[in-house]
Amino acid sequence: MKLYVGYDPGFGNVKVCADGLTAVVQSAAYQVTDGLQGNNKSFAGLRYKEPEYVVCAGGELVAVGKDSWTVSRKPLLNMDYTSLFTHGRKMVFYAAMSELLVPDTCPDIHLMIGLPVSVTTNAETMALLKTDITKLRGEHRFEVGNKHYRMNIERVQHLAQPVGAWSDVMIRNNVRNANWKTAQVGVIDIGMNTLDLFGVIGGRLERRYLGGADLGMSFLIGQLEGYRKSDGYSREEVAALIMSGKLTVPEDMLTSYTAEVLSFIRDTWGKGIRHLSRIVLVGGGSVVIKQRLKQALESRGANVYVPQDPVTANVVGLGKMVKWQNDRNKR
Numbered sequence: 001m002k003l004y005v006g007y008d009p010g011f012g013n014v015k016v017c018a019d020g021l022t023a024v025v026q027s028a029a030y031q032v033t034d035g036l037q038g039n040n041k042s043f044a045g046l047r048y049k050e051p052e053y054v055v056c057a058g059g060e061l062v063a064v065g066k067d068s069w070t071v072s073r074k075p076l077l078n079m080d081y082t083s084l085f086t087h088g089r090k091m092v093f094y095a096a097m098s099e100l101l102v103p104d105t106c107p108d109i110h111l112m113i114g115l116p117v118s119v120t121t122n123a124e125t126m127a128l129l130k131t132d133i134t135k136l137r138g139e140h141r142f143e144v145g146n147k148h149y150r151m152n153i154e155r156v157q158h159l160a161q162p163v164g165a166w167s168d169v170m171i172r173n174n175v176r177n178a179n180w181k182t183a184q185v186g187v188i189d190i191g192m193n194t195l196d197l198f199g200v201i202g203g204r205l206e207r208r209y210l211g212g213a214d215l216g217m218s219f220l221i222g223q224l225e226g227y228r229k230s231d232g233y234s235r236e237e238v239a240a241l242i243m244s245g246k247l248t249v250p251e252d253m254l255t256s257y258t259a260e261v262l263s264f265i266r267d268t269w270g271k272g273i274r275h276l277s278r279i280v281l282v283g284g285g286s287v288v289i290k291q292r293l294k295q296a297l298e299s300r301g302a303n304v305y306v307p308q309d310p311v312t313a314n315v316v317g318l319g320k321m322v323k324w325q326n327d328r329n330k331r
Contacts, residue, residue, distance in 0.1 A: 001107040003100070003151075004326055006318025007093070008114045008161060009084050012192030012217060012239060012284040014092040015312055016100060017319035022312050023099035025053065025065045027192065028236035029088040031074035032061040053095040057142040062091040069234045079193050079218065079235075081119050085132035091142075097151065098144040106150040111136065112322035114161035114314050117189075117196040118212030133158060157322065161314050162187035162198035165282045168307065168317030171324055186276040188265065188293075189314065190285030191216045192239065195261060197268050199276065211268035217242075217285035220249065220257045242288065249288065258292040265297075273302060281306045282313040 008015040013024050032054065052065030063071040076088025083089065101107065113133065119125050139152045165187045170177045177183070180203055187198040193216040199209020218235060222228070227238045227247070241247035265273070273279075279302050281294060287310055294304045307313040 001105070002110065002154075003107045004110045004112075004319065004323040005097075005100070006112050006114070006164065006315045006320070006322060008164065008315040008318065009089055009093065010161075010191050010284070011079055011194075013311060014089070014096050015315035016093070016096045017312065017315045018100050019319075019323075020316075021100055022316060022319075023096045024312060025092055025096045026068075026236060026240060027077060027089070027092055028065060028068045028234075029076040029091050030063045030068045030072050031076060032063050033072045033074075053098070053144055055091045055094050055098075055142060055144050057091065057094060057140075062088065064092050064095040066240055069237050075234065075236075081116065081122075081125050082128050084115070084119070084129060085136065094140070094142040094149070095144055098142075098147070098149055101149050101151060103147040103149055106139070106152055108152050108154045110155045110322055110326060111153055111157070112318045113156065113158040114164050114318050115158055116191070116194045116212060117160050117162065117198060117210055118194055118214075120158075120160045121210060121212065157325075159318065159321070160196070160198060161191075162189045162196050162282075163321065164314030164317035165189060165280045165307070166198070166200055166317065167321040167324075168313050169278070169280060169305070171317070171320040174320070174324055174327060176324070184275055184277040186269070186273070186279045188279060188281050188283075188286070190261065190281075190283040190289075192284060193218050195264060195285070196283075197265065199269075199272075201275065208272060209269060211264065213264050215261055215264055216283075217288060219260070220253065220285075220288065223253060224249070243284065254289055254292060258289045258296065261289065261293060262296055273297075273300065277303060279304050280313070282310045284311045286310050 003018045006017040015024050049070045051063035051068040170180045184201050189196040195213050195215035197211035221238050227233045297304050
């Protein structure tokens with residue numbers, strides 16, 4: 001059995017997609033302390049708050065996803081680009097894959113990874129990551145929720161994350177859109193850590209439309225009074241509060257953040273934005289300022305398209321791309 005899997009190791013959420021089935025797990029991983037292992041579910045008559053997933057691999061237990069920060073103060077993830085394939089992030093990947101895999105089977109996996117533009121355009125960072133990417137190949141064994149999973153990652157490829165959003169628009173039912181060679185598509189991808197810009201004109205990537213900056217949702221979170229690390233909050237916890245609607249970001253901060261994003265878009269694309277027949281707005285960070293940014297771009301004459309789920313658009317497209325490439329190679 002083969003699975004063609006799109007994989008987006010985002011700083012906000014890890015996403016995987018195969019055959020149209022998508023799983024999203026918040027990028028949070030904390031070392032499980034001895035006191036919370038086993039069946040210790042309560043203390044003094046009160047139940048502990050449980051993490052979304054507990055993953056076991058190599059004899060190590062890690063709390064993953066929402067509420068994992070309630071288990072300990074030992075985070076295993078950071079925002080460094082070279083940490084995209086560390087042990088902690090692999091545990092989040094395993095949690096996401098558990099939603100796609102059937103326990104006690106071992107499918108062969110063709111993996112298409114989406115990386116931030118800031119990474120793919122930095123030769124030094126890519127040189128460091130290529131070794132980690134290669135190490136993903138081979139058999140993986142892990143447990144999630146007392147279920148045993150195995151997979152054999154047979155092939156690994158990587159692309160810039162926004163290629164996923166482009167592919168999501170251009171590939172339908174495993175067939176490329178008839179106008180893919182003439183379409184002029186720009187992608188604005190706002191994640192947890194990065195803002196990525198990408199442009200494909202006539203089926204070719206154009207360097208003038210490439211851009212990346214540390215203007216993801218973390219930029220906004222860092223300005224929230226009372227919700228910083230010094231106030232006892234983790235970045236993951238604040239992101240979850242915002243995305244769930246339990247924490248409202250002040251209007252003036254959203255306006256200021258939108259202005260920062262627009263400024264970077266203007267500096268990177270300039271008047272070239274007029275050549276784009278469609279701009280696709282994706283990423284978890286885009287959800288927070290979606291209407292503001294869409295209206296601002298449309299006021300400048302842009303045709304903005306927001307997918308039904310901006311958070312998963314990249315990984316859905318990566319899944320489409322790896323399947324389309326495989327079927328094309330068989331012809």
